[in-house]
Amino acid sequence: MERVGLIQMTSGPAPELNLSYIKQQVMQLAQQGAELIVTPENALVFGSRSDYHQVAEPLADGPLQKALASIADEYGVWLLIGSMPISRHNGVTTTCLLFSPQGELVCHYDKLHMFDVDVADEHRRYRESETFTPGQQVVDYSTPFAHLGLTICYDVRFPALYSELARLGANVITVPAAFTAVTGRAHWQTLLRARAIETQAWVIAVNQVGTHPCGRETWGHSMVISPWGEVIASLTDQVGNILVDIDLSQVEQLRAAMPIRQHARFSNQLQKD
Template sequence: MSKVGVVQMNSGATPEENIKQLSLKLKGLQQQGAKLALTPENCIVFGQKEDYERYAEPLGQGELQDTLSALAKRYQIWLVIGSFPIRNVDGSLSTTCLVFDDNGVLVEHYHKLHMFDVEIEDGHHSYRESDTFTPGNEVKVVDTPFGKLGLSICYDVRFPQLYSELRRQGVEIIAVPAAFTKVTGYAHWDILLRSRAIETQCWVLAAGQWGSHGAERETWGHSMIIDPWGNKVATQREGTGVIIADIDKSQLAMIRKKMPVAQHARLECKLS
């Protein structure tokens, strides 16, 4: 078994303050024996379009990414940054998950596929992620010492076809960093996450932003770790903090053996 951790944060638009908060959380996880840590979406910059434009860096370059690399190396932990603004070669921005190994090497990245362009009955009202970011076009799986890790970000969780493809590629652990709104979180967060775990028979690590972030934006929190049977084994409902759990791959193997849904799938069938 391997200990993994999830960080719940209340990030703002200033990277330095967010990194201070993150460093303390990682230190706590290291002291508890965690070997992998997942942070929420927008953990380093959570603001307006101009904030993401200001702090965006080319992939694998820049002071902020160097700092994150150093944190992973300092705490000897695989660090999954839920999302970070990456400036692409054409000048556009992607909101991107970054995976650093325990030596601080950036081993993989994932550009968020699905843009959160919706109307919500809250104080913020309108969310138009595509006004700032360009969607990605690749599914990403990372080989880690703890198992195959599938990457996703927040709104992606509403699209089960992505997770079916991750399972097809052999994923055992799924990362869902998020900044779910308070309204949609209350309604859908729990059931969506547990559904993704049950249908893929994977461990799910879900890291959320929590609280108020200015511009009348409120996030739901309720970070959790879910086992492949759909049980919540650790939860941080409100506030900031960390949760930790042991990833038991033997449990995953047993569930898949007893209920081999991947082998039973008949997606090749056609309607008559």
């Protein structure tokens, strides 16, 4: 069994407050034996375009990333920060960061799909591409206990990404998110269960929750889903954490009993007649 911790947050625009909450929750989960701890999307800053751009740091540099590395090292855990703004030569990306138990930044993933959507809530207009530059690469990473596939929030609506992560061998796929209350109520669990069933992988989905200082409302209901599509554990609509034991042997057993990838009749390589 591998032990995973999920931190559900109501992040705001002040990084120091968000960082303090993350450290507090990591301490609690590490004391209970968590090996991997996952935070939501926009964990370090949740606000306006100017908030993200003001806080953005170069990759593997800056006080926020140094503080996160220190937390991972102090508590001896793999720490996956759902996303924070990273400054690039062509703008700012919203980037997932994976720190080892020694505090080393071993992997990062720039969100591929931008949430440019109109939603029937008070915010109404979401245009993520006006704040962030989209990523260009699918990212997986093998830790000593799991082969991780990295995604962020809106990515969950694009099953081809998840199929590629499964092809690469991922047996745990992480979905840090800031799903709105409206879209979350309608689609959050359905999409997550579908991605788990399709990939025959564990899905670790960690969402923001509640009303944020900027006025946005997020859905919460962070959850862990088995490769069979069962919701093993979940939170509701409050901040907090949850600790879940997952059995990765279920992935191997299911993929052997139901070899979906070998049965697939379509792939990117297929050509039209």
